[in-house]
Amino acid sequence: MPGDSDHIVADIAARIFADFADPQTVNSAADGAWKKRLWQALGDAGLPLAWVPETLGGSGASMADGFAILAAAGRSALSVPLAETLAAGWLLSRAGLDAPAGPMTVAPVRPNESITVDGEGRLNGRAAGVPFAFDCETIAVLADGGKRVALVDREDCRVAQGHNLAGDASNVVTFDRVQPLRLARAPDGFDAWSLPLMGSAIRSTQIAGALQTILSLSVAYANERVAFERRIGKFQAVQQNLARLAGEVAAALAVSASAADAVAQAGDFDEAKFLEVASAKIRTAEAAAEGSAIAHQVFGAIGFTQEHILHRFTLRMLSWRDDFGNESYWAAELGQRVARGGAGEFWPLVASR
Amino acid sequence: MSAGLNFDPMRLPAECQTLRAQVRAFLAEEIAAGTFDPHDPAHSDSYNRAFSRRVGAKGWIGMTWPKKYGGHDRSYLERYVVTEEFRVANAPANLHFVADRQSGPILLKYAPEHIKADILPRICRGELCFAIGMSEPGSGSDLFAAKTKATKADGGWRINGTKIWTTSAQVADFMLGLFRTSPPTKDNRRHGLTQFLIDMKTPGITVNPIRQMTGKVGFNEVVFNDAFVPDDHVMGEIDGAWKQATSELAYERSGPERFLDTFYLLPEFIRALGPEPDLRSAEGLGRLVAQLHTLRRMSVSVAGMLHAGKEPVVEGSIVKDVGTVWEQKLPARVRELAAFLEPESVNHTALEDQVAFATIIAPKLTIQGGTTEILRGIIARGLGLR
Numbered sequence: 001m002p003g004d005s006d007h008i009v010a011d012i013a014a015r016i017f018a019d020f021a022d023p024q025t026v027n028s029a030a031d032g033a034w035k036k037r038l039w040q041a042l043g044d045a046g047l048p049l050a051w052v053p054e055t056l057g058g059s060g061a062s063m064a065d066g067f068a069i070l071a072a073a074g075r076s077a078l079s080v081p082l083a084e085t086l087a088a089g090w091l092l093s094r095a096g097l098d099a100p101a102g103p104m105t106v107a108p109v110r111p112n113e114s115i116t117v118d119g120e121g122r123l124n125g126r127a128a129g130v131p132f133a134f135d136c137e138t139i140a141v142l143a144d145g146g147k148r149v150a151l152v153d154r155e156d157c158r159v160a161q162g163h164n165l166a167g168d169a170s171n172v173v174t175f176d177r178v179q180p181l182r183l184a185r186a187p188d189g190f191d192a193w194s195l196p197l198m199g200s201a202i203r204s205t206q207i208a209g210a211l212q213t214i215l216s217l218s219v220a221y222a223n224e225r226v227a228f229e230r231r232i233g234k235f236q237a238v239q240q241n242l243a244r245l246a247g248e249v250a251a252a253l254a255v256s257a258s259a260a261d262a263v264a265q266a267g268d269f270d271e272a273k274f275l276e277v278a279s280a281k282i283r284t285a286e287a288a289a290e291g292s293a294i295a296h297q298v299f300g301a302i303g304f305t306q307e308h309i310l311h312r313f314t315l316r317m318l319s320w321r322d323d324f325g326n327e328s329y330w331a332a333e334l335g336q337r338v339a340r341g342g343a344g345e346f347w348p349l350v351a352s353r
Numbered sequence: 354m355s356a357g358l359n360f361d362p363m364r365l366p367a368e369c370q371t372l373r374a375q376v377r378a379f380l381a382e383e384i385a386a387g388t389f390d391p392h393d394p395a396h397s398d399s400y401n402r403a404f405s406r407r408v409g410a411k412g413w414i415g416m417t418w419p420k421k422y423g424g425h426d427r428s429y430l431e432r433y434v435v436t437e438e439f440r441v442a443n444a445p446a447n448l449h450f451v452a453d454r455q456s457g458p459i460l461l462k463y464a465p466e467h468i469k470a471d472i473l474p475r476i477c478r479g480e481l482c483f484a485i486g487m488s489e490p491g492s493g494s495d496l497f498a499a500k501t502k503a504t505k506a507d508g509g510w511r512i513n514g515t516k517i518w519t520t521s522a523q524v525a526d527f528m529l530g531l532f533r534t535s536p537p538t539k540d541n542r543r544h545g546l547t548q549f550l551i552d553m554k555t556p557g558i559t560v561n562p563i564r565q566m567t568g569k570v571g572f573n574e575v576v577f578n579d580a581f582v583p584d585d586h587v588m589g590e591i592d593g594a595w596k597q598a599t600s601e602l603a604y605e606r607s608g609p610e611r612f613l614d615t616f617y618l619l620p621e622f623i624r625a626l627g628p629e630p631d632l633r634s635a636e637g638l639g640r641l642v643a644q645l646h647t648l649r650r651m652s653v654s655v656a657g658m659l660h661a662g663k664e665p666v667v668e669g670s671i672v673k674d675v676g677t678v679w680e681q682k683l684p685a686r687v688r689e690l691a692a693f694l695e696p697e698s699v700n701h702t703a704l705e706d707q708v709a710f711a712t713i714i715a716p717k718l719t720i721q722g723g724t725t726e727i728l729r730g731i732i733a734r735g736l737g738l739r
Contacts, residue, residue: 212358219736233738236730243729246358246736247675250668254360254654255647261362275646282643331639332632338642339630343620347441350646351373353364 009050009061010068016041017076023309026079035080039103048082049099052089056098063264066090067205071256074209077312079168081105081132083202088140088151090198095149095184102137104151105130107173109199111325114192115143115175121183123150123175131323133159133171138181146191150180164319166312189268197277199324201263204256204280210317211249211284211291217310218242218298238298245294248287255280258353271337272352278334285327288317359668362650363657369434376438379411389445392703394617395710397443398571400482400524405448409479414453418461423474429660433653437609441616451521452476455605456483456529463588463597464550472527472550486516486530486551486575493518494727496531497543497595501577503532509583510534510549512557515576520721522573523562525553535592543595548588555580567713605722607655607669612648612676614718615683615711618704619645622687625698637690641683648676667735674728681718684711 020038042048050066052058061069066086073082081103088104107127108115115125123143133139133154141150158174186194219242222233232238259280262273269277292314296303303310321327338346384391388404408414416432418424432453439446457476460469475481492498501514512532522528528551535545551558557580562570589597619641626634652672658665688708694701719725 215358215736219738223737223739231739233733239733239738240726240729242736242738243671243674243732246667246732247671250358250360250651250671251647251675253358254362254651255643257360258362258650261364275642278639279643279646282640283647286640286644327640328636331643332636333639334642335630335635335637335639338638339623339626339635340628342628343624346620346623346642347616350642350649351437351441353646353650 007065007068009047009065010072012045013042013047013069014072014075016045016047017072017078021076021078021080023077023312027307027309027312038080042080042082043101048085048103049089049101051086052093052099056093056096057101058089058093058099064260067201067260067264070202070205071209074206074317075213077166077210077213077309077316079166079312079316081136083206084131084136087195087199087202088138091140091142091149091195092151092182094187094190096187097149097151097182097184100138100151100181103132103135104138104140105132105136106140106142106195106199107133108142108195109323111196111329114145115141117143117148117150117183118177120177121180123152123178123180125175126172127175128172129162129164129322130159130171130173131164132169133157133173134161134169139173141175141180142186142190142192142195146194147186149184149186151182152178152180164316164322166315166319168316168319170319193269193274196324197269197273198263200281200330201256201259201277203320203323204252204277204284205260207284207288207317207320208249208252208256210313210320211252211287214291214295214310214313214317215242215245215249217313218245218295222298232298241294241297245291245298248291248294252284252287252291255283262353271341271349274337275334275349276353278330281325281330282327282334285321288321292318358671359658359665360651360654361657363654365430365434365653366428369430372431373434373438375411376413376435380438380442380444383407383444384442389443391443392617392621392707394443394615394707397445398447398569399445400448400521401445402448402480404445405479407479408446408449409477414449414479415457415473415477416453418457418473418477422461422469423477425477430656433609433656437613437649440609440613443617447521448482448524449476449479450610451485452481452483452527454608455485456527459529459548459588459597460550463548465585468550468585481527482521482525484519484522484525484528484553484573484575486519486522486528486532488516488518490515490517494724497537497546499531499533499546501530501532503534503547503549503582505534506581509581509586512549512551512577512580512582515574517574518563518572519575520572522553522560522575523570527551528553528575529588531594541595545592546594547591548594548597549582550586550588551580551582552586555582557581565717567710605669606673606728607652607659607665609649609652611673612645612652612680614677615680615715616645618683618687618707618711621700621704621707622691624700625691625694625704627698631693633693634690637686641686644679648672648679652676667732670723670728670731670735673723674725674732677719678725681715684708684715688712 046059049058050061054060084105089099160172164170259276262276415424416427503510534547557578559576561574565571
């Protein structure tokens with residue numbers, strides 16, 4: 001697994017997830033009390049602000065460490081706004097703003113939505129599908145088409161009830177002359193793509209992580225469940241399906257790790273990074289759909305129950321496809337860019353990675 | 354957990370990109386000189402001895418082998434770059450490709466010294482074409498059902514029987530083949546096969562070309578009638594070929610040739626689309642680009658593991674499974690996406706010709722060198738399915 005041996009931070013994260021957010025325990029928990037304990041432990045370990053330098057109040061981990069934390073979070077189908085807080089911390093610190101404690105989220109997360117700053121420095125606009133907005137204290141905003149970064153108090157915004165496929169909060173947030181807590185110019189090289197690109201690299205990493213667990217759960221189940229007096233993993237039809245699942249997991253792992261590595265390198269988002277991140281979002285989303293279908297087929301009826309943990313992984317990764325632009329959206333953008341580059345530039349671009 | 358799949362984000366080192374520029378320049382010269390047409394995939398599978406010699410002279414065959422056998426002590430990653438640039442250009446590398454990819458490495462491992470010293474330098478110079486003698490009329494994917502016999506004789510072995518679907522046998526100088534030297538045992542049905550190096554000029558060998566559904570000859574029936582093979586042409590352990598097969602498979606399965614066989618369709622489609630495609634075409638193209646980039650990153654990652662001396666058998670099999678299924682579907686996807694192209698676009702006919710050609714060859718892509726079903730069986734075993 002990428003990161004497991006290289007990143008001590010990720011090992012710490014994985015241990016906290018196992019101790020405080022075990023999928024089985026969480027799935028049968030009567031209430032959300034576990035979230036408080038989990039967040040406390042994450043905060044004590046400095047994980048939510050991993051991408052914020054120490055000078056701005058964070059723990060100053062590397063980009064690679066942050067992605068390793070996110071991969072581990074995906075493997076646990078973590079359902080607290082850790083990825084969102086990492087993204088918000090990244091966005092704020094890139095603009096030189098210090099990060100508050102407590103869970104944060106980011107906006108906008110859908111393509112073609114814009115939040116603008118008016119003459120008096122107040123935010124206006126609407127962002128749909130903002131992950132965990134209801135559970136967060138603050139929202140980091142990339143405003144004015146990528147020219148400004150703001151931090152707003154969630155209570156100053158109108159936040160509508162809503163949730164994603166997996167039941168995690170996902171909200172329409174309306175900014176109506178919201179006075180930001182902090183506001184700064186975005187760094188040079190930033191534009192409206194900067195947040196969708198980072199967000200998509202993050203979601204791709206989480207999807208690949210979830211797929212890893214789905215594969216190991218499915219293989220374990222096929223080796224244990226007996227039908228027709230044989231373990232179902234003995235049947236070639238089941239083996240072929242699981243091999244296909246492994247192919248999807250492999251694709252998701254390879255392309256998301258590559259995108260994370262590309263994003264972790266210094267420099268602006270250029271054509272090569274665009275290829276990496278767009279491809280990661282497209283291909284991991286495809287893998288999520290294929291992989292979810294295969295895993296549910298392997299598990300049969302038990303995998304369709306509330307009681308079983310499979311849905312924590314499948315529904316969450318299916319939801320993650322939609323954040324920061326879904327695969328169709330990124331495919332159209334990538335296709336347009338490749339077409340604009342022309343036939344002669346195509347292979348050199350692919351081979352440059 | 355997660356069955357240990359490993360695909361680290363390997364990046365090709367700087368020397369690979371220098372080499373890439375050299376390869377591109379060489380191929381551009383060859384194209385300018387009329388050696389081959391990069392837009393015509395129908396001839397990329399031809400055997401061009403003169404071209405292969407020039408490739409050998411460049412030092413791009415046997416790149417990873419020791420210098421004392423004519424090799425160049427270069428890295429597996431550098432070889433990777435040469436392979437992918439040749440594929441993408443539709444360069445006719447058939448004559449030397451199999452020898453370079455798998456026959457040479459087997460000789461390096463199992464051949465006696467004097468044979469290595471004789472044959473490997475000739476492979477490196479681009480002079481030798483190799484065939485692989487595996488399938489038989491009664492044994493395809495089930496390799497260990499092979500019946501063609503090698504019987505002990507004075508100073509060597511006598512071979513009798515028939516190999517089939519043998520690619521390149523009509524031009525090959527040598528074959529590396531599996532032959533039955535003992536019956537299988539009760540507890541090991543894989544026992545009893547031995548790998549031999551066969552000089553195709555040996556009396557008693559008849560090659561009968563088989564026309565493929567493309568209309569061309571690509572594979573053959575090879576009949577052995579008391580063909581004599583000397584003792585020193587035994588490669589490895591007698592009766593124990595099954596122990597030798599697995600570790601080389603990752604090399605054979607994870608290379609760029611496992612997803613680039615129909616690549617030419619993409620640049621041709623991009624050319625036909627022009628710089629401002631409609632939304633449907635753009636989305637369709639974008640998905641194909643993402644899938645290709647993903648496959649290449651998977652393949653490069655496996656190359657990195659091989660380079661580091663690991664044996665990523667499962668990962669390599671996954672690359673071939675996902676890669677060949679993708680390259681097989683590519684003609685169908687491009688055909689659908691091209692349905693609404695302006696018929697006046699400059700290269701419409703060229704694109705149609707390429708789609709037609711790729712559609713005809715597509716079925717073989719998931720059969721040759723290990724079928725999808727066999728690969729998935731290997732993957733399933735690697736996942737720990739019992």
